[in-house]
Amino acid sequence: MPSRRHFIQGSASLLALAATPWLPSLAYAAPSQLLKRAIPSSGELLPVIGLGTSRTFDVSLSNDSLKPLDSVMRTFINGGARLIDTAPSYGAAEAVTGELLKRTKTQGKAFLATKISATGRERGMAQVEASLQALQTDKLDLVQVHNLQDTRTQLALLRELKAEGKVRYIGITHYIESAHNDLLEVLEKESVDFVQLNYSVGERNAEKRLLPYCADHGIATLINRPFQRGQLLSRVKGKSLPSWAMETDATSWAQLLLKFILANPAVTVVIPATSNPRYMADNLKAGIGRLPDAALREKIIQAFS
Structure with a gap:
């Protein structure tokens, strides 16, 4: 059975990425699938697989550094995905994102x-x-108050x-479970479109x-740390994917982890970084096909416990 490092070419419904000399056999998910x-605040539809840029996009703007990320961006956009999450505190990630969108001529396709x-x-x-300049755009789709820093002041600015x-759209973020109550306190007082939080098989406090609060009050959710910075994948390294994973249409451990998250209907978009x-192509496939029911979710939990 496939592992995270064994990418399956998939069925005939997958499309081949434009040929790249150093990566000739890459494939990505059919966008329509x-x-x-x-x-909730607008009804605008977003593909459920997004792209995080923390650490992975903090590279120089040299051609050598951007070469693999160029293919990540092409795979992401050509696969039908849209939402790219970045931040000024992610080093060069904003500038790299802007440059990649320009190089791939996909600036109008990203959220x-x-x-x-x-x-x-x-x-x-x-x-x-500075973000507008780095991302080479005159409008930002979503700006979030990072880790609840000076929340009231910054939300007032964002509303303006x-x-x-x-x-x-505007929102708030955090990345640790101990901050979930703080996020809830803000949501009870402030009107926002999005909240970004950590949620995974290994971190289920959300x-x-x-x-549930977000689902009941019409707040979109972005999910960070789906692999707990690789810790979850390390637990199953070298292990075969169980046969029951086929019931979710997952062909890798990473897809199984992402499908576990997406099975919660309160989740809007999950944003793994790569x-x-x-891996980008593999992640996209998690947004296609069946999602686990309650019984399968319990099996996934046991597989990573």
């Missing part, structure tokens, strides 16, 4: 999500202006920018209150 979910991680209105505004048409185009 990729599951989409609505942003750009970035963040504010500053204290004070002026510094927050400066970050937004939304009214001016510079920002389409199932208790946060995800600098490997083969």
Whole structure:
């Protein structure tokens, strides 16, 4: 059975990526098959597989550094995905994202999500202006208050920018379970379109209150740390995929982890990060086919426990 490092070419419904000399056999998911979910505040549909850029896109703008990421971006966009999540605090990730979209001529196809991680209105505004420049755009699809830093001030600023048409959606983020109550406190007081949080087989606290609250109050969710920075995949390294995984149409452990997350209807988009185009193609396949029911979700939990 396939492992994370054994990419399966898939069925005839998969399309071949434009030939690349150093990666001739790459394939990606047919865009029409990729599951989409609505942003509750608008009804706009988003493909459920997104792309995180923390660490993986923090590289120089040299051709050698961008070469594999160029194929990641082409695989992502050509596979029908849209949402790219980045941040000023991710080093060069915003500038790399902007350059890759320009190089691949896909600037109008991406849903750009970035963040504010500053204290004070002026510094927050400066970050937004810098993000617009780095991402080479005049409008940001989503800006999130990163890790709840100066939340009230920055949300007030983002509402102004939304009214001016510079920002389409606003949100808040965190990446650790101990902050989930803090996220809930903000959501109970402030109106936002999105909340970004950590959720995975190994970190399930969000199932208790946060995800149900978002579902009940019409808040879109972005899910970070789906593999817990690779820790979950390390647990099954060298192990064969169980036969019951076929009931979810998963062909890799990574797809099984992503499908576990997507099986929760409160999840809008999951944003795994990668600098490997083969892994990008593999991740996209998690957004196609069946999702696990309650019994299969329990089997997935046991497989990673």
